[in-house]
Amino acid sequence: xxPENNGALRETVWEIHDYIRENxxxxxxxxxxxxxxxxxxxxxxxxxxxxxxxELIIGEPGLGKTTSAEYVCSLLYxxxxxxxxxxxxxxxxxxxxxxxxxxxxxxxxxxGEEVVVWSHFALxxxxxxxEINRLPETKQSMILDGVDRGNWEYLNDAIINREYCLFAxxxxxxxxxxxxxxxxxxxxxxMVESKHPGANLAYLIGSAGSDGRALxxxxxxAAFQKVLGERLPYQVRMERIEELCxxxxxxxxxxxxxxxxxxxxxxxxxxxxxxxxxxxDFNAFLRLVLSELSFCHRFGQKRSLERCEEGCHFTGxxxxxxxNCISNRFPMSVRGFSQALAWLLGDQAVGLEHxxxxxxxxLAHRLRWNEETVAQREREPRQDPLEIYMAKQGVEEMHRRYxxxxxxxKEALAVASRIMEGEPLxxxxxxxxxxxxxxxxxxxxxLER
Amino acid sequence: xxxPFLDFRSVPIRKKEIPxxxxxxxxxxxxxxxxxxxxxxxxxxxxxxxxxxGQSHEVRTYNAALRSIQGLQYDQDDVEELCxxxxxxxxxxxxxxxxxxxxxxxxINQAREERILLRLQDFERTFxxxxxxxxxxxxxxLRGNVGDFIGASLAGGRLVVEGSAGNWCGAGMxxxxxxxxGLTGQxxxxxxxxxxxxxxxxxxxxxxxxxxGEIYHRGRPIAPLGAVDQSQSEDDDGPG
Numbered sequence: 001x002x003p004e005n006n007g008a009l010r011e012t013v014w015e016i017h018d019y020i021r022e023n024x025x026x027x028x029x030x031x032x033x034x035x036x037x038x039x040x041x042x043x044x045x046x047x048x049x050x051x052x053x054x055e056l057i058i059g060e061p062g063l064g065k066t067t068s069a070e071y072v073c074s075l076l077y078x079x080x081x082x083x084x085x086x087x088x089x090x091x092x093x094x095x096x097x098x099x100x101x102x103x104x105x106x107x108x109x110x111x112g113e114e115v116v117v118w119s120h121f122a123l124x125x126x127x128x129x130x131e132i133n134r135l136p137e138t139k140q141s142m143i144l145d146g147v148d149r150g151n152w153e154y155l156n157d158a159i160i161n162r163e164y165c166l167f168a169x170x171x172x173x174x175x176x177x178x179x180x181x182x183x184x185x186x187x188x189x190x191m192v193e194s195k196h197p198g199a200n201l202a203y204l205i206g207s208a209g210s211d212g213r214a215l216x217x218x219x220x221x222a223a224f225q226k227v228l229g230e231r232l233p234y235q236v237r238m239e240r241i242e243e244l245c246x247x248x249x250x251x252x253x254x255x256x257x258x259x260x261x262x263x264x265x266x267x268x269x270x271x272x273x274x275x276x277x278x279x280x281d282f283n284a285f286l287r288l289v290l291s292e293l294s295f296c297h298r299f300g301q302k303r304s305l306e307r308c309e310e311g312c313h314f315t316g317x318x319x320x321x322x323x324n325c326i327s328n329r330f331p332m333s334v335r336g337f338s339q340a341l342a343w344l345l346g347d348q349a350v351g352l353e354h355x356x357x358x359x360x361x362x363l364a365h366r367l368r369w370n371e372e373t374v375a376q377r378e379r380e381p382r383q384d385p386l387e388i389y390m391a392k393q394g395v396e397e398m399h400r401r402y403x404x405x406x407x408x409x410k411e412a413l414a415v416a417s418r419i420m421e422g423e424p425l426x427x428x429x430x431x432x433x434x435x436x437x438x439x440x441x442x443x444x445x446x447l448e449r
Numbered sequence: 450x451x452x453p454f455l456d457f458r459s460v461p462i463r464k465k466e467i468p469x470x471x472x473x474x475x476x477x478x479x480x481x482x483x484x485x486x487x488x489x490x491x492x493x494x495x496x497x498x499x500x501x502x503g504q505s506h507e508v509r510t511y512n513a514a515l516r517s518i519q520g521l522q523y524d525q526d527d528v529e530e531l532c533x534x535x536x537x538x539x540x541x542x543x544x545x546x547x548x549x550x551x552x553x554x555x556x557i558n559q560a561r562e563e564r565i566l567l568r569l570q571d572f573e574r575t576f577x578x579x580x581x582x583x584x585x586x587x588x589x590x591l592r593g594n595v596g597d598f599i600g601a602s603l604a605g606g607r608l609v610v611e612g613s614a615g616n617w618c619g620a621g622m623x624x625x626x627x628x629x630x631g632l633t634g635q636x637x638x639x640x641x642x643x644x645x646x647x648x649x650x651x652x653x654x655x656x657x658x659x660x661x662g663e664i665y666h667r668g669r670p671i672a673p674l675g676a677v678d679q680s681q682s683e684d685d686d687g688p689g
Contacts, residue, residue, distance in 0.1 A: 283456050410460050417454035418462070425462075441453060 009268060010346060012259045016075045017046055019258055024212050025068040026205055027197040030383070033357040034345055044192040044361055045069055045167065047340045049076035049126075050269055053333070054147060054166040054187055056132070056180075056365055058385060059194035061171055066130050067212065068194060069167035073126035074215045077165075078245035078252075078260045081212055082221035084128065087120035089143075091134035097142050102154035105231075116157040120228050122146065123237065125164040132168040133177045140184050148187050159234045163266065169194075172385075182324075189333035190358070191365035193385050214256045220248050273339045281352040282338065284410045285402045286331060288434050289359065292318040292398055293326035293367070295433035301325055304368070317433055318394050321373040326366060334362045356399055364391040405432060412438055476530075479523050483531050486517035487552050494548050507601070510548050511582060514555035525565045528556050536572040546596065550578025558584055558606075569593035570612065577615070580608040583625060597634070600627040603644060616653075619646045622662065638664050638672060 021027075021042060029037035041057065041064075048055040049072045057065040070084050089100050101122050105115040121127055129135075129143070146152045150161030168188070171177060196202065227240045242263055252258045261269075297314055299306050302325035314320055335350075337358050342350040364387040369377075374386070382389040402409070412428035416438045419425050427442055429435050494510050535549055553576065557565050563586055569576060570593030577596035580589050585605030597615035600608045603622035610618075613631030621640040632650035639656025647665040655664060655672055664672035 280457065280460065410457060411462055413454045413457035414460035414462055417452060417456075417458045420452040420454060421458075438454075441450070 007346075009261075009265055009272070010344065012261060012265070013046070013050065013076075013269075013344060015259050016072075016261070017042065020046075020068070020071050020075065023214075024071045025064055026201040027064070027195060028201065030195065031357060033341065034347070034353050036345060040361065041068060041192045041194045042072075043341075044190045045072040046076070047337050047344070048167065048190065049073060049165050050266070050344075051189070051273070051336050051340045052163060052165050052270075053189040053337065055168070056185070056188040056191040057167060057169045057194050058172070058191060059169075060196070063194045063196055065169035065194040066128065066167075069128050069169070071212060071215065073128065073165070073167070075258070075260050076266070077126045078249045078262070079124070079126060080217040080221045080224070080248055081215045082218065083120075083124070083224040084126060086221075086225065087124045087126070088128045088130055089119075089121045091129060091131040093134065093136050093139075095135055095139055097154070100143060101146065101152050102157075104155065114155055114157075115231070116154045118152070118154070118159060118234070122152040122159060122161075123228060123234070124241075125161060127164060127166040129166070129168040131171060131177075133170040133173075133180050136178050137181050140178075140181050144184055144187070147184065162238075163263070185365050186327045186329055188365055189329075189337060190361040191388070192361050193388060214252070214258065217248055217251055220244060220251070223247075269343070273336075273343045276339050276342050276347070277349050278335070278338075279349045279351045280410055281402075281406065282350050282355050284406060284413060285352055285355055285399070286334065287413070287437075288402050288405075288409060288432065289395075289398050290326060290331060291432070291434040291437045293322065293330075293363075295319045295437060297433075297436065308370075314433060318398065319433060321369055321394075322367055323370050324366075324368040326363075330362060330366055334358055337362065352402075356395060359395040360388055360391040363395065364388040367391060367394070401432065405430065409434055416442055476527070479521065479527055480530055480534070482521055483518070483523065483527060483556070484534060486514070486521070487531070487535075487549070489517055490514055490552055491545055491548050507547065507551055507578070507581070510551045511555055514548075514552045515559065518556060518559060523556065523560065525557075525560060525562050525567070528553060528560065528565065529567050531556070532567060532569060532572060532576065535576075536574045546575075546577045550576055550596070550598070551581050554578060554581035554583070557589055558582060558587065564588045564590070566590040566592065569595065575615070580606070580627070583608055585625065594631065600625075600646075603627060605644075613650060617656075619644070619662075619664075620656065622646075638662060 021039065025042055027039045027041065029039050031038050031040045031043070044055055045068055047053065057069060059065050070081055073079060073084050074081055089095070100119060102116045102118040105117045108115040147166055150164045152159050170180065197205070224241065224244050227237060227244060230237060246262065249260045249262065252260055294302055295314070296302050296306070296319060297312065298309055302319060302322060304324045308320050312320060334355065338350045338354040341354045341358060367390070369390055377390055377393065378386055384392065408428065408430060409432070412430065412435055415425050415428050419427060419442055427439060427444065490510065490513050493513055531553065565588070567590070569591055572593070575594065575596040578598045578601060579591055579595055580600040580603060581598070582602045582604050583589055583600065583606030587606040588609070589606060590609045590611065592611045594612040595610055595614050598617045598620055599610060599614040600618060600622055601620045603619060603625045605624040607625060608627045610627070610629040610631070614629050614633045616634035616636050617639055618629065618633040618637045619627045619641055620636065622642065622644045624643045626644060627646045629648045630650065633648050633652050635654035636656040637648070637652050637654060638646050638659055641656065641659045641662040643661045645663045645665065649667055652666055659672060663670055
């Protein structure tokens, strides 16, 4: 795609962002990246939609968790709101695989045929699970594979979503909620809070133009419903769906002047995004973060069932305040989302600022802090829910260390590269876990004997 | 294993230097020059690997040593380190006692410090000729036993031996003071022209050819009065 088209695509995404911000999801900006102020919930939802990501939106009831996701899905993927509503899965204890994924075609079953009627949730590329933490732990496992790979199985049939994004909302703990199981929560790329917008913006919500009526199209919604219910092969149905999406996009542009993205444009975005290189500071800082979140001097790595020894030399690093080990999904999330953010801002490379902005949201749900650290932090004044606040504090700490040691860490990595290629150099040592990780990769024993 | 650091391959590696490295390197450069000077001296003076006291050898060697250390910035630690190098013979392939001692003396006499302490007690080798031509205003303290010709041609300086000295201690000295807390060997003060030698331990023999100066044994003057308690020295003709 030419640079002009590249710019036009970005312009369209900005228009979508601005339209939602000004008309549909009224909220305050709460983060700033390279001089641009965003509302984190809206930004993360846009990035999730673009990256085919998975987002967990938390917050008090009625503060726009689900509706913000619906608006983003509608405008990035070109579905009328009614179609999206029809595909949503609501979390509740009585939820079943048949309601979430698919069920047998009873008519055909009576004739001895095993044919699956896939749910709209499984079929559509935009997936919203409302109140996911009302699903009991055992039922959460049902959606693990689908959430992770877009791979939905029922009876002896399966469909694989080529393109999809997933939004799940969760209320704060009450009597009806359950803990989201660790393997499921780790599959979310980001977690964000949909905050109260403040009294003045809240006053405007529901007034003319802010109710999302423009995104409704009853005629097309009926057409979508019809296609989704047809007994056609999955790919054929998806082509028909895309045609209807194009009709909806055209109607939106004609009636309301709202531009949206086509499937090809989303694909073009992904190609452009993948071409944005990571600079060395991004690279080195992410390695530093990974080392602090996975390193254990005593036991080789962090493990949920092992506790830090008192008097450990590495007390000053995050590893000493955490119970679990960061997963391999984390760097994948953070790389993809950082590239998307750099693309949105029109930057030529993905750098430290993109990474630093996204880290708290990619980490908040993945870190299990130890009790002492939580007790120490929970009463501190803050603007975010505890998990996000603690992640932000942790990121600040790690960023400070990187600012102090960045050049030396990059040099240590450079020396390590040359050692690996056979140059007779001595690895650079330092106190930070990253140096110990380098030692281990170079085959030198990191543990004291 | 795949190289996980490849992205950083192009990052230039700075030659890191901490202040200690710089100091060590500077010290090493000085030591290299000192040793180089010594080897050049040995090369020049001892072509046949024979070096005899007398026949103006020591004077010529001393002058050559002064020339080779000209302009060199060093301190007493460097002198002591040279003693260690000479003792261990790691960097110095051969040690010849006379030139080595005279070279050390030249370094001591030209050093910035007025007071120099050499801790020799732990070395295996015995050093000779230390304190050769020690000038006025300098104090040299030798801790440990030392060899022959200690304080030879002493020229006004103060030499303290915290241990014992060998034969010919203070030979040909013209002024200054030698204090020996241990004993001295034969011909102590031979060819002495001035100054004072004070020995707290035994004196194995006083030189018979003396032209001035004083020798004290445990505070009592024994020369030029001529009374030597311990033994009568042999009437050697002198070195050479």
